[in-house]
Amino acid sequence: MLLEVRDLHVEFRTRDGVAKAVNGVDYQVDAGETLAVLGESGSGKSVTAQAVMGILDMPPGRITGGEVLFRGRDLLTLKEDERRRVRGAEMAMIFQDALSSLNPVLSVGDQLGEMFVVHRGMSKKDARARAVELMDRVRIPAARERVKQYPHQFSGGMRQRIMIAMALALEPALIIADEPTTALDVTVQAQVMELLAELRREYRMGLILITHDLGVVADVADRIAVMYAGRIVESAPVHDLYKAPAHPYTRGLLDSVPRLDLKGRDLCAIKGLPPNLANVPPGCAFHPRCPMARDVCRTDVPPLYEVSETRGSACHFWRECLHG
Amino acid sequence: MSDNLTLPAQQGSTAAPAETLLKVEGLTKHFPIYGGFPIKRKVGAVQAVDNVDLTVGAGESVGLVGESGCGKSTTGRLITRLLEPTGGKIEYAGQDITHASRRQLAPIRSEIQMIFQDPYSSLNPRQTVGTIIKSPMEVNGINPAGGREKRVRELLELVGLNPEHYNRFPHEFSGGQRQRIGVARALALNPKLIVADEPVSALDVSIQAQVVNLLQKVQEELGIAFLFIAHDLAVVRHFSQRVAVMYLGKVVEVGDRDSIYNRPRHPYTHALLSAVPEVAMDDETENRERIRLYGDVPSPISPPSGCRFRTRCWKAQDKCATEEPPLVQISGNREGHLTACHFPEDPTTQARGEDVVLDPALKALEGSAEKE
Known part of the structure; x- marks a missing residue:
């Protein structure tokens, strides 16, 4: 197993009290596999990724428990300088907003080359040559000329390609992409997703795709983990989940998406709002919004029940949900 | 209907149901670019909206879709007169309001309202x-x-x-x-008309559905006409009876919802529809066509000559570079479905024999993947 997150807990100290952003998350990613982590804002999907990458702001954040095993080694116990060697070289991250993630006063060539200078100790000239190569690989036209340009001279899709190039630079074993296409237009989004999928196949990398877009997930992911209020509520191979969700939240999400056969009619929206993380409801966090909630949901936190060998659901009534 | 019969645009637009509330003709907005030192002169213009025709009937919901920078939001702002049009004509309930003064506009202002994209910056804290x-x-x-x-x-x-x-x-x-x-x-x-500029795109999926339902309720119960501007094709399909597709400041295709989504004729509409990742419960995704456009939308400062889409179009020929295709009804289309293309596509969204992949490097990658 390439990456294994076990029972991860992350808290934030806020003025309203302690917000439990991540509440016992488990997931695994194998080499060459794509795991999609799906959730709405505030579900803890990005915080989990930041904890795995080791870029969580601490304070106010605090990892209060759990393990992040990367190739069998617990990253959370490493010292910062050891951690730094892993970051970028063995695992890399692609961020949502490429414009604010790139340095506006350095040319893209300098920023790409920096990876090689810092991690590989290359000369600036060699690093520049590698930068051109990388830009070619993510299919930026006229890479040799454009390597000298600055981020503002690129379009949104091209900037995101540079982010991908930067993540790929040292051929990491794992890439975490945090909403990589949310800021892009659909035609460009399709290009970028396809590029990411092809490169992942070529390098046999593990990919964690964090997103709120159910459509993007359906196209590229192998497995999917749905997060709600800091916990994974359902985990399944992507086709199983879309065919028959085993958690009412997943069902609600799928029903909220406008579909061809339902046009003009009311969408089945999930009622209410996601909970405040400083004050998560007792029992199942989803129960105030759940159409199937019963007394037991208000008192007992559902464990991740085994639905089949490859899927789990954190719902007391997953059988009903799966067949209803 | 054997030959390629084309009808002028005017006849098609009269097919709009009910009485026409808003009529936009040849609407144009060019934002000037100033440069030079020490005296700044106009050196060019961003042709944000160029010659757009659009009608919205009373109580009708019209969707305006397109990628960022295609001029859909500018069109919305021109219609609400938040921006001054460079050319063209905006007619509201039979009255020309293109260059109406503040005083002339006063009685109309209350009838045209706007909903903005960002619920955080559009409310005074x-x-x-x-x-x-x-x-x-x-x-x-x-x-x-x-x-x-x-x-x-x-x-x-x-x-x-x-x-x-x-x-x-x-x-x-x-x-x-x-x-x-x-x-x-x-x-x-x-109001009688609401211009909604990306009203749900800043919201989470489950909340999006709630707001879409609310807007739908408002539209049906109060009979308010909507100009629904969005980049999310699924939401527009759900909400709007008619849909106009914009590309680089121009309307390239307009028609009934079903006609546009099931029988698109313009290559750009095709590409846009095929690029939308679909949430599919069964295996119908296998039958969907895949078109991957190459590159980005060109700059609206110097748009391509002729058809503006030709630089990314797989059917482009010499004619496309020299002659701008008019927005007309193409044979085989339903009434009111207008397309601006010299070489329209077959009206289907089913998979073609082969995927259209315009990106040369992507093609090479896919080729090598298939060989493995």
């Missing part, structure tokens, strides 16, 4: 919800029966908020609730 919703009535001097406060409470209830929250401030609400406040403000003056 220092005003209470009551003040926010009340102020359009104050500005327009409207005194509803029972007083303004009563009306505000009614509106809050209508959009699904607690009327007791009258004295709260925007920061006490979530994104979806704020967007409801925006909707309540737009409804305060009993």
Whole structure:
């Protein structure tokens, strides 16, 4: 197993009290596999990724428990300088907003080359040559000329390609992409997703795709983990989940998406709002919004029940949900 | 209908149902670019909207879709007269309002309202919800029966908020609730037309559905016409009866929802529809066509000659570079379905024999993947 997150807990100290952003998350990613982590804002999907990458702001954040095993080694116990060697070289991250993630006063060539200078100790000239190569690989036209340009001279899709190039630079074993296409237009989004999928196949990398877009997930992911209020509520191979969700939240999400056969009619929206993380409801966090909630949901936190060998659901009534 | 019969645009647009509330003809907006030193001169123009024709019938919902930078938001702002058009004509209920003065516009202002994309920046953080919703009535001097406060409470209830929250401030609400406040403000003056500029794109999926349902309820129960501007094709398909597709400042295709989504004729509409990742419960994704366009939208400062889409189009020929295709009804299309293309596509969204992949490097990658 390439990456294994076990029972991860992350808290934030806020003025309203302690917000439990991540509440016992488990997931695994194998080499060459794509795991999609799906959730709405505030579900803890990005915080989990930041904890795995080791870029969580601490304070106010605090990892209060759990393990992040990367190739069998617990990253959370490493010292910062050891951690730094892993970051970028063995695992890399692609961020949502490429414009604010790139340095506006350095040319893209300098920023790409920096990876090689810092991690590989290359000369600036060699690093520049590698930068051109990388830009070619993510299919930026006229890479040799454009390597000298600055981020503002690129379009949104091209900037995101540079982010991908930067993540790929040292051929990491794992890439975490945090909403990589949310800021892009659909035609460009399709290009970028396809590029990411092809490169992942070529390098046999593990990919964690964090997103709120159910459509993007359906196209590229192998497995999917749905997060709600800091916990994974359902985990399944992507086709199983879309065919028959085993958690009412997943069902609600799928029903909220406008579909061809339902046009003009009311969408089945999930009622209410996601909970405040400083004050998560007792029992199942989803129960105030759940159409199937019963007394037991208000008192007992559902464990991740085994639905089949490859899927789990954190719902007391997953059988009903799966067949209803 | 054996030969390629084409009809002029005017005949098609009269097919709009009900009476026409808003009629836009040849609408153009060029933003000037100034440069030079020490005396700044106009050195060019961003051709944000170029010669756009559009009609919205009373009580009708028209969707305006396109990628960022295609001019859809500018069109919305021109129609609400937040921007001054460079050319063309905007007719509201038979009255020409293209260059109407503030005073001339005053009676119409209350009938055309706008809902904005970002529910965080479009509400004044220092005003209470009551003040926010009340102020359009104050500005327009409207005194509803029972007083303004009563009306505000009614509106809050209508959009699904607690009327007791009258004295709260925007920061006490979530994104979806704020967007409801925006909707309540737009409804305060009993408008006939609402221009909604990406009203749900800043919201989470489950909240998006709630707001779409609310807008749908408002549209059906109050009979308000909507110009629904969005980049999310699925939401537009759900909400709008007619859809106009824009590319680089021009409308390239317009027609009934079903006609556009099931029988698109313009290659760009095809590509746009095929690029949308679809949430499919069964195996129908296998039958969908895949078109991957190459590159980005060209700059609107110097758009391509002729057909603006030709630089990314797989069917482009010499004619496309020299002659701009008119927006007309192509043979085989339903009435009211207009397309601006010299070489229209077959009306289907089924998979073609081979995927259209315009990106040369991507093609190479896919080729090597298949060989493995």
